[in-house]
Amino acid sequence: MNLASAVNENFANYSNYLIRSAMFVYALAFLAHLAEWVFGSRSRIAVQSAALTAGQAAAQEAADAGKAKVTVQVATRGGGTTTLERPAVVTRASSSDRGIPDGPGAAGTSERGDLYGRIAVSFTTLAWLLHVAGVVFRAASVQRAPWGNMYEFSITFGSVAVGAYLLLLALKKNVRWIGLFLTTSVLLDLGLALSVLYTSSEQLVPALHSYWLWIHVSCAIISGAVFYLAAVGTLLYLFRDHYEVALAAGSSGNGRWADVMRRLPSAASLDKFAYRMNALVFPLWTFTIIAGAIWAQAAWGHYWEWDPKETWSFITWVVYAGYLHARATAGWKGRKAAYLALIAFTCFLWNYYGVNIFVTGKHSYAGV
Structure with a gap:
């Protein structure tokens, strides 16, 4: 069988259009995330969060430890008693845990910043749907798995990364802070795939x-x-x-x-x-x-x-x-x-x- 005849060129072209369309919408998501960070940084919540420094957290820790002191009376040889205070041991979940709360980018922001964040997630979801459709049409064009070369691996890799991010959001995880960095990376990934790694749809070796x-x-x-x-x-x-x-x-x-x-x-x-x-x-x-x-x-x-x-x-x-x-x-x-x-x-x-x-x-x- 002629391998070239096994390629559906129409589906391959649809795939290319969908991937480029996804890039455009990812760019809109990137701009919305950027607006979220800019306006969120100006919010009252962001300014208030800056007031809690590591020094204040340490002071609060010391106060809590003082409240939890254990008093022990020890008898001495002369018949008297001595009072010893043993401070409570403060434990941390990890070596990087300083008692500092998460910033507003993880668990809330200003009303305006939150609006841009929701718009960014909506654009990301739409771009992901176009992205996945592009991968599916690429697979349909050759009737095989759409990861037979680096171009196909790249576009599929990006769709899975975004899909994992959206899944975490659907599970109510506070991971929207990833969005700005993810959309930037996916745009670079797809840009590199289309400009440098692109390979026409074709069948693979046996x-x-x-x-x-x-x-x-x-x-x-x-x-x-x-x-x-x-x-x-x-x-x-x-x-x-x-x-x-x-x-x-x-x-x-x-x-x-x-x-x-x-x-x-x-x-x-x-x-x-x-x-x-x-x-x-x-x-x-x-x-x-x-x-x-x-x-x-x-x-x-x-x-x-x-x-x-x-x-x-x-x-x-x-x-x-x-x-x-x-x-x-x-x-x-x-x-x-x-x-x-x-x-x-x-x-x-x-x-x-x-x-x-x-x-x-x-x-x-x-x-x-």
Whole structure:
């Protein structure tokens, strides 16, 4: 059968139109999120939240500890008694928990800012529907899984990342603060896909015609999308943590950068979010590697040959495993663990872009 005749060019064109339409609506969502942050930063809530510094939180902590002191009377040799006061032990959920509440960007904002935030979410939802439709038409144009090359992987990856974000919102999670950074990233992702990675709809080589294409690559896409959300949380945690340290040192926290920082969730909340996302998807990434090895045995006759894609997938797994283990070790919480998580996501990105573009291996026949 002629492979070219198996491609529905009309569906392929519809896919391209839908992806470009999604980019336009994502741009509107980005502008609405930007307006939300600008007007939200000027709100009374945002200004009030800046008043609670780390020093005030520490003072409140000391007051609470003083109320909880335990008084013990100890008999002395001379027959008298001595009164000892043992202060209560103040525990924290994590090393980054300073008792500072989440900023208004996580749990509320001014009326005007909230309006722009709701508009942004509505635009994001509409853009996502167009985005998913574009991916579906791409699949229909070749009647196979729509992730046979880097262009298709990119557009599907972006749709899954946005879908995961909208799912968290539907579950009533306070994650709207991700919206500005997510829409920015998706616009860059789709722009790169259309301008650099674009490949016309075509059939794949026989080795890729397997049900493992649906299983292995879909798991890799889902894992990468959740890893991405966790990486955003980790990066913002580092900035917010630096901001809270400055507050503890007596900084007034004035300026546009401080307005942005105080709208974010607390460093402790961001740290917890990133850890939970990474821990949630790590088993799926493990299965992704196992599924790839099974597919390699069926296609090439070997489970593992240290192909560059296999090697970097394993390296990514090792670094994420090290991160999760580090979180269970007292000396590797906070910033140290965050740096390790970012290194792990960098390995994922290199495996996705670098290996496919700059390194030749058995996975290269899928094309850019």
